[in-house]
Amino acid sequence: MTTRDITLIALFTALTAVMAVFPPVTLPLLPVPITAQSLGVMLAGGVLGAKRGGLSILLLLVLVAIGLPLLSGGRGGLSVFFGPTAGFLLGWLLAAIAIGWMTEKFWDGLSFVSATLICVIGGIGVMYAVGIPGISLAAGVPFSKAFMGSVTFIPGDIVKALIAAAVMVTVKKSYPIIGQAA
Amino acid sequence: MLTDLYIPGDSLLHRARPAWKLGVLFLYCTSVFVISHPLMLAAGLALVALGYGIAGLGPRDAFTAIRPALVVLLIIFVAQLWLETLSLAAYVTLRLMALLMAAALVTYTTRASEFTEGILALLSRAPKWVPKDKIALAMSLVWRFIPMIRAQFDEVREAQRARGLERNMLALVVPLVVRTLKTADEVAEAITARSLD
Numbered sequence: 499m500t501t502r503d504i505t506l507i508a509l510f511t512a513l514t515a516v517m518a519v520f521p522p523v524t525l526p527l528l529p530v531p532i533t534a535q536s537l538g539v540m541l542a543g544g545v546l547g548a549k550r551g552g553l554s555i556l557l558l559l560v561l562v563a564i565g566l567p568l569l570s571g572g573r574g575g576l577s578v579f580f581g582p583t584a585g586f587l588l589g590w591l592l593a594a595i596a597i598g599w600m601t602e603k604f605w606d607g608l609s610f611v612s613a614t615l616i617c618v619i620g621g622i623g624v625m626y627a628v629g630i631p632g633i634s635l636a637a638g639v640p641f642s643k644a645f646m647g648s649v650t651f652i653p654g655d656i657v658k659a660l661i662a663a664a665v666m667v668t669v670k671k672s673y674p675i676i677g678q679a680a
Numbered sequence: 681m682l683t684d685l686y687i688p689g690d691s692l693l694h695r696a697r698p699a700w701k702l703g704v705l706f707l708y709c710t711s712v713f714v715i716s717h718p719l720m721l722a723a724g725l726a727l728v729a730l731g732y733g734i735a736g737l738g739p740r741d742a743f744t745a746i747r748p749a750l751v752v753l754l755i756i757f758v759a760q761l762w763l764e765t766l767s768l769a770a771y772v773t774l775r776l777m778a779l780l781m782a783a784a785l786v787t788y789t790t791r792a793s794e795f796t797e798g799i800l801a802l803l804s805r806a807p808k809w810v811p812k813d814k815i816a817l818a819m820s821l822v823w824r825f826i827p828m829i830r831a832q833f834d835e836v837r838e839a840q841r842a843r844g845l846e847r848n849m850l851a852l853v854v855p856l857v858v859r860t861l862k863t864a865d866e867v868a869e870a871i872t873a874r875s876l877d
Contacts, residue, residue, distance in 0.1 A: 575787030
């Protein structure tokens, strides 16, 4: 870990925190607005790779836990880790690591299509695999019901995966970070 | 500037050590979850109310803790009502609210800097293989970077608004990420030049 790695980790922590104040985008026919914060999670993994991306999200979660309102809607503090959606915060960490790992694996031939697939598998697959059992556990509702409740967020997450993939490919061309010694 | 969710005060809870508060919170949450009995929940809710009383906080602060989760709580309540009974729906929802309020109580009565000091104190006793100074550097850098990136984001948004692109997420994110990566090089060089590494 060089000083540059530490700086990159801290910058992506800050970037993901700032994305909480991005103007939310609403899609027609969708009840839930899309907030950009989980986009930051995808980018941390997809731009920095597994180790640095994961550490950057871990640092964000630590800062949230000690009371900084860095989540969307100004949420923060310990209570977000005890709420029904706490599983998704753990999901963020695992998603960033998974996306980072896959991006490193497929770095040489990374295209928009493969980057999108990586973001969908990591940012939706892994995230919901952790988040939905979390809701089900905290709320005492069966898994299938928790799943139905979360489905409304998936179209928005697909939009975010597309954006993240476009950014990943652009960054790979103009300012690659993965591929250098970590 | 970056502010935490701390509410100033001089109560017993404000003066208690962060590690103790975390320990009590952990114990509280475990017991409320493990002992699934309405009496336990009633005792738990009374305890939270007592805590807010001691800290000099009101129902408004307690509500602030629940408000972000309100929609999810409502969905859970309706789902429980549909699947089970009214009493179980009320029980599950109230239990989640108790946890949220208890956790928020610790956040309200503890400054972020106290937690940071606690973490750094723990780190100073950590084994050698833990990169302490790097963790400390990363934490302090974020404090500085958040206002900086927020300012950069405002600049990017202004520029894209002039082009009619302020609702285009891609047009906002790409310039912001590239600027962020450039900043990383400059800051890393500056730190190295001051021989901090």
